[in-house]
Amino acid sequence: SNSKKILILAGDGIGPEVMGEVKRTLGWFEKRRGSGFETEDGLVGGCSFDKHGVPLTDETMQKAIDADAVLLGAVGGPKWDNLPFKDKPERGLLRLRKDMELFANLRPALVFDALAEASSLKTELVKGLDIMIVRELTGGVYFGSPRGIETLPNGERRGINTQVYTTSEIQRVARVAFELARKRGNKLCSVEKANVMESGVLWREEVQKLGDTEYKDVQLSHMYADNCAMQLVRQPKQFDVIVTDNLFGDLLSDCAAMLTGSLGMLPSASLGAADKGGKRKALYEPVHGSAPDIAGQGKANPLACLLSLSMMLRYSFDQGEDADLLEKAANNVVAKGFRTGDIMAPGCTLVGTKEMGDEILKEL
Amino acid sequence: SNSKKILILAGDGIGPEVMGEVKRTLGWFEKRRGSGFETEDGLVGGCSFDKHGVPLTDETMQKAIDADAVLLGAVGGPKWDNLPFKDKPERGLLRLRKDMELFANLRPALVFDALAEASSLKTELVKGLDIMIVRELTGGVYFGSPRGIETLPNGERRGINTQVYTTSEIQRVARVAFELARKRGNKLCSVEKANVMESGVLWREEVQKLGDTEYKDVQLSHMYADNCAMQLVRQPKQFDVIVTDNLFGDLLSDCAAMLTGSLGMLPSASLGAADKGGKRKALYEPVHGSAPDIAGQGKANPLACLLSLSMMLRYSFDQGEDADLLEKAANNVVAKGFRTGDIMAPGCTLVGTKEMGDEILKEL
Ligand SMILES: CC(C)[C@H](C(=O)O)[C@@H](O)C(=O)O
Ligand SMILES: CC(C)[C@H](C(=O)O)[C@@H](O)C(=O)O
Numbered sequence: 001s002n003s004k005k006i007l008i009l010a011g012d013g014i015g016p017e018v019m020g021e022v023k024r025t026l027g028w029f030e031k032r033r034g035s036g037f038e039t040e041d042g043l044v045g046g047c048s049f050d051k052h053g054v055p056l057t058d059e060t061m062q063k064a065i066d067a068d069a070v071l072l073g074a075v076g077g078p079k080w081d082n083l084p085f086k087d088k089p090e091r092g093l094l095r096l097r098k099d100m101e102l103f104a105n106l107r108p109a110l111v112f113d114a115l116a117e118a119s120s121l122k123t124e125l126v127k128g129l130d131i132m133i134v135r136e137l138t139g140g141v142y143f144g145s146p147r148g149i150e151t152l153p154n155g156e157r158r159g160i161n162t163q164v165y166t167t168s169e170i171q172r173v174a175r176v177a178f179e180l181a182r183k184r185g186n187k188l189c190s191v192e193k194a195n196v197m198e199s200g201v202l203w204r205e206e207v208q209k210l211g212d213t214e215y216k217d218v219q220l221s222h223m224y225a226d227n228c229a230m231q232l233v234r235q236p237k238q239f240d241v242i243v244t245d246n247l248f249g250d251l252l253s254d255c256a257a258m259l260t261g262s263l264g265m266l267p268s269a270s271l272g273a274a275d276k277g278g279k280r281k282a283l284y285e286p287v288h289g290s291a292p293d294i295a296g297q298g299k300a301n302p303l304a305c306l307l308s309l310s311m312m313l314r315y316s317f318d319q320g321e322d323a324d325l326l327e328k329a330a331n332n333v334v335a336k337g338f339r340t341g342d343i344m345a346p347g348c349t350l351v352g353t354k355e356m357g358d359e360i361l362k363e364l
Numbered sequence: 365s366n367s368k369k370i371l372i373l374a375g376d377g378i379g380p381e382v383m384g385e386v387k388r389t390l391g392w393f394e395k396r397r398g399s400g401f402e403t404e405d406g407l408v409g410g411c412s413f414d415k416h417g418v419p420l421t422d423e424t425m426q427k428a429i430d431a432d433a434v435l436l437g438a439v440g441g442p443k444w445d446n447l448p449f450k451d452k453p454e455r456g457l458l459r460l461r462k463d464m465e466l467f468a469n470l471r472p473a474l475v476f477d478a479l480a481e482a483s484s485l486k487t488e489l490v491k492g493l494d495i496m497i498v499r500e501l502t503g504g505v506y507f508g509s510p511r512g513i514e515t516l517p518n519g520e521r522r523g524i525n526t527q528v529y530t531t532s533e534i535q536r537v538a539r540v541a542f543e544l545a546r547k548r549g550n551k552l553c554s555v556e557k558a559n560v561m562e563s564g565v566l567w568r569e570e571v572q573k574l575g576d577t578e579y580k581d582v583q584l585s586h587m588y589a590d591n592c593a594m595q596l597v598r599q600p601k602q603f604d605v606i607v608t609d610n611l612f613g614d615l616l617s618d619c620a621a622m623l624t625g626s627l628g629m630l631p632s633a634s635l636g637a638a639d640k641g642g643k644r645k646a647l648y649e650p651v652h653g654s655a656p657d658i659a660g661q662g663k664a665n666p667l668a669c670l671l672s673l674s675m676m677l678r679y680s681f682d683q684g685e686d687a688d689l690l691e692k693a694a695n696n697v698v699a700k701g702f703r704t705g706d707i708m709a710p711g712c713t714l715v716g717t718k719e720m721g722d723e724i725l726k727e728l
Contacts (some may be wrong), residue, residue: 013483076559080517085562085565090559090560094560105374120485120486120489120597120598120599121484121485121486121597122484122485122486125484139560141505141527141560141646142560142561144524147561148562149562149565149566150561151667152530155530156530156532157530157531157566158529158530158566159528159529159530159561159562159563159564159565159566159567160508160526160528160562160563161526161527161528161562161563162525162526162527163505163524163525163526163527164522164524164525165514165522165523166520166521166522166523167520167521167522168520170383193611193614195440195452195454196458196505196614197505197506197511197523197525198449198511198512198513198523198524198525199513199523199524199525200523201449201513201523201576202513202521202522202523204372225614225615226614226615226617226618227618228620229593229615229616229618229619229622230619230621230622230627232619233484233485233597233619233623234484234622235484235623237703247557247611248615250557250589250590251589251590251593251612251615252593252615253590254590254591254593254594255593255594255596255597255619256595257522257594258593258597258598259597263437263594308596320688
């Protein structure tokens with residue numbers, strides 16, 4: 001068939017609520033824009049553990065691999081906090097990333113004009129902010145071995161993880177970042193701790209090599225990760241595209257996300273290698289977590305998940321026009337003053353998850 | 365002799381300038397307060413490499429071990445950026461930490477009332493901020509092996525570092541943090557990525573055990589490092605003491621330092637284990653770096669280095685009163701509107717390194 005297969009993994013906490021609005025919006029695109037989507041639902045995270053005893057079944061894993069795109073809500077919650085390491089909801093997400101080989105995680109940190117005041121930073125420092133963080137997602141300390149906890153002869157225990165990167169792992173994610181930089185401000189900042197870690201030395205060398213050969217036109221700089229954490233707080237607008245490893249990317253992208261003051265607005269895309277037809281495996285998810293404190297109350301902000309849908313339209317299905325349409329709708333709704341609790345401001349109209357979805361549909 | 369042996373390692377960049385003011389202030393304490401100090405100068409970092417071909421000589425290393433306290437300025441600069449890994453200025457500092465066994469790095473993130481406006485965060489979010497980050501300093505990925513860069517049979521290269529922590533390494537730094545929490549707000553937040561790394565699982569378990577036994581009175585919580593990076597930006601005042609590993613501590617303490625908006629004001633202490641007499645090996649240094657862009661111009665802010673001296677008086681020599689005196693002097697000078705370039709604000713008086721030192725002496 002010609003229709004696009006989308007696997008929907010709503011996950012835990014507010015995942016199902018926000019995904020509900022995504023489904024309604026998908027429906028609109030089918031009806032009004034004639035997009036052919038074939039959606040299927042699956043379980044990941046705590047909900048999968050509850051039903052199947054594992055955070056992700058082999059069957060769902062296979063469906064994710066076979067899908068044209070995966071949409072994910074969020075995983076985790078206090079209910080599963082004390083599960084053994086291998087059963088934790090996060091393991092489901094990590095397996096998806098690894099087995100789909102989604103090595104490039106794109107995390108825009110974008111400040112919506114109407115929400116600039118919501119940042120904890122002074123408004124002038126963040127107004128118009130538009131950073132793209134490209135985080136390596138299938139390597140580094142997240143997946144390196146040896147790993148584990150061992151008991152030493154003297155009775156002490158020792159916890160071990162391994163940070164490891166090969167040339168080709170660094171190159172492929174750097175290429176994604178260079179390409180994105182070309183389409184944006186043409187500036188790339190590569191981040192590691194080459195002053196302390198040999199894996200960082202290799203990272204820097206390989207990125208520099210690409211900069212010296214294939215991407216001479218892109219303005220490349222290097223920064224230590226601690227300094228990057230500082231500079232994000234000090235003067236975030238100095239950045240265009242940032243490329244960094246899995247662990248630094250985890251911290252720095254969350255830091256950058258928080259600069260925008262509106263976590264509930266931030267989408268992300270995780271991409272694999274392009275096949276011969278130029279198609280990439282892809283998973284789209286909001287940056288926010290499962291927010292167990294407000295789950296099931298219809299209060300959650302669906303916009304991050306809706307903007308993840310927009311990233312899917314753009315990156316997986318080449319529906320740039322539809323993506324623009326949806327982004328504009330989100331912008332307008334917020335500009336008109338409709339706000340969920342997380343981005344509420346004086347003088348605005350407080351709405352719930354479903355009402356926010358309604359407003360988006362109205363805009364469309 | 366009864367006098368206290370201090371090894372002064374001014375280092376590179378602005379190190380010598382700011383250390384000059386520290387020496388003058390030390391002189392004042394000798395004369396007016398009858399403190400007996402025996403100081404000696406040594407080289408570390410790029411300046412040591414230039415003179416001796418290594419970033420730290422064995423002789424200086426031994427002097428540091430024998431000293432009652434070490435005062436350090438800063439290391440590094442573009443001149444030495446392309447040295448091989450083992451010759452880098454940073455290796456000198458890392459060797460000092462390792463061979464002196466300075467496992468607990470205390471990094472206060474404190475906002476001076478007069479400087480609250482200098483933060484990039486909204487003033488109400490940081491006014492009165494007083495966080496103490498306790499960073500593990502001799503373990504983790506900084507020192508773990510195997511490490512290095514190897515060439516694989518297929519010609520690719522692979523960079524490796526090892527994150528490793530033992531029970532006792534975690535316990536000793538956690539104890540320092542618990543003790544500090546007791547003297548402050550009695551709240552400790554332990555930070556790792558236990559959802560992704562087994563070394564983080566061990567970290568969390570060991571800290572929790574101490575919380576359940578020896579430190580039941582301290583309010584203990586746990587947080588993932590990415591969330592901590594977010595929370596520092598969102599609502600920094602929620603924290604009292606944070607304890608975390610070497611690498612997370614590197615990023616998070618720099619992020620926290622930048623929240624204060626006045627990096628040029630922040631000291632740090634690195635402490636070893638207490639001997640029978642209760643004495644600890646110790647190194648004190650400002651949080652800021654060597655600032656090569658303004659080095660040699662007499663513009664640098666000496667207050668972070670002076671406040672490091674104050675930490676030395678307090679932690680190494682039990683001269684709490686003298687430490688208070690010096691801190692008050694720094695506070696007053698800033699409150700009176702004297703500012704170096706880094707903290708300059710409209711209506712204040714711009715001063716250089718030496719004038720700032722003069723003002724401190726006047727206050728004393
Ligand atoms: C849930 C967790 C495993 C995950 C990570 O650490 O990568 C999350 O923090 C993220 O950034 O997507
Ligand atoms: C200079 C460098 C080796 C050092 C570190 O990474 O620990 C510095 O960033 C610090 O935080 O003291």
